[in-house]
Amino acid sequence: MTPAAPAFRLAADPTVRVVVANLGLACCSLEVDVAIQRGLLVPDEDGAGAAHCVLLVSGTVTDVLAPAVVRHYEALPGHVSVMSFGACASTGGPYWDAPTVTQGVDRLVPVSVYVPGCPPRPEALVAGLLALTAEVSA
Amino acid sequence: MSHNDEIPAAAHGYIALTPAACTSCMLCVRECPSWCITLESHAVQTSEPGARRPTTVSVLDAFTIDFGLCMFCGICVEVCPFDALEWTPRFDYAASDRSGLVQAIDQLSGSGDQR
Secondary structure (H helix, E strand, C coil): CCCCCCEEEECCEEEEEEEEEEEECCCCHHHHHHHHHCCCEEECCCCCCCCEEEEEEECCCECCCHHHHHHHHHHCCCCEEEEEECHHHHHCHHHCCCCCECCCHHHCCCCCEEECCCCCCHHHHHHHHHHHHHHHHC | CCCCCCCCCCCCCEEEECHHHCCCCCHHHHHCCCCCEEEEEEEEEECCCCCCCCEEEEEEEEEEEECCCCCCCCHHHHHCCCCCEEEECCCCCCECCHHHHEECHHHHHHHHHHC
């Protein structure tokens, strides 16, 4: 399974180029689409070789979906940073005590940045990507 | 980027605490649907000259909001009888580790300056 991962530039800092593998599992993923529609994330046609590859996990990770998340992570080539976007991806959120919900995607794969919110604003996605790329570059 | 002019001031971005206004009544802790607030306090007996009996007041020791769990519903803000909790539009507090999302009094009360 090789997920299609489009490349983007950040409107806030066009020098930052990221390949974003968008793993939208629930409502938080709508904010990712809003970030693109509002031009905060600018599609980067020839940025496929960007240094930073981000697996963006947004939404509730159920135990049924957990193996698929791990497969998605392992299928991405090179160094992959995982962004946990929103309360559900970070901890299970309001479903933290549900027996069928994984209490945070960090139980499955290493997470580089946690973006708080329920959902986080599109601007928070950009702030999280900036924090992540600054950390990877450092 | 710390602030975007398009974001309304009433946006549910971050919950700030005014420690001096908090009476440790625990209403926010009990009403929170996500169980993301913790509060620790201790009682101090005070006796003013001429008072008929000593009074007991609570002193706030610790207060945390786990923004990894928070569903940003605002029930804590609504239920606080003394407006010790309020919304701020802040959004740029992503953390590199899970514990960074658990914010304590110094962070919660300083947020007004950081937005």
